[in-house]
Amino acid sequence: MRKGTTALAILKLLVDVGEPMHGYQIIRELEARSQGVLQFKEGLIYPRLHRMEREGLLRSRWEGEPGTRRRKVYAITEKGRRQLEAELRQWEVFRRGMNLLLGLEKATS
Numbered sequence: 001m002r003k004g005t006t007a008l009a010i011l012k013l014l015v016d017v018g019e020p021m022h023g024y025q026i027i028r029e030l031e032a033r034s035q036g037v038l039q040f041k042e043g044l045i046y047p048r049l050h051r052m053e054r055e056g057l058l059r060s061r062w063e064g065e066p067g068t069r070r071r072k073v074y075a076i077t078e079k080g081r082r083q084l085e086a087e088l089r090q091w092e093v094f095r096r097g098m099n100l101l102l103g104l105e106k107a108t109s
Contacts, residue, residue, distance in 0.1 A: 006048050008091065011076055011084040020073035023049055049074055057083055
């Protein structure tokens with residue numbers, strides 16, 4: 001995947017789902033939405049989630065009753081929403097440029 005696309009995918013997923021998700025859910029849902037074309041490893045996703053939380057793009061909380069397995073769930077912050085909007089604009093420019101370069105889209109005058 002292109003550098004930075006993992007964070008973009010996570011932010012978009014959390015906006016689309018509209019509720020907090022734990023890391024394993026995020027991995028499985030990203031893979032399902034790409035119909036298995038993209039694979040996301042725990043060794044990539046968990047460090048990325050932690051970094052995004054430190055950057056203020058996500059917030060987390062522990063979920064689960066005492067005596068049960070507790071899971072950390074992540075939700076997008078307002079800063080994360082603004083970042084998503086900016087990255088989607090950048091993605092569109094990148095996508096269009098690559099399509100033109102590869103001949104998948106015709107240039108307009």
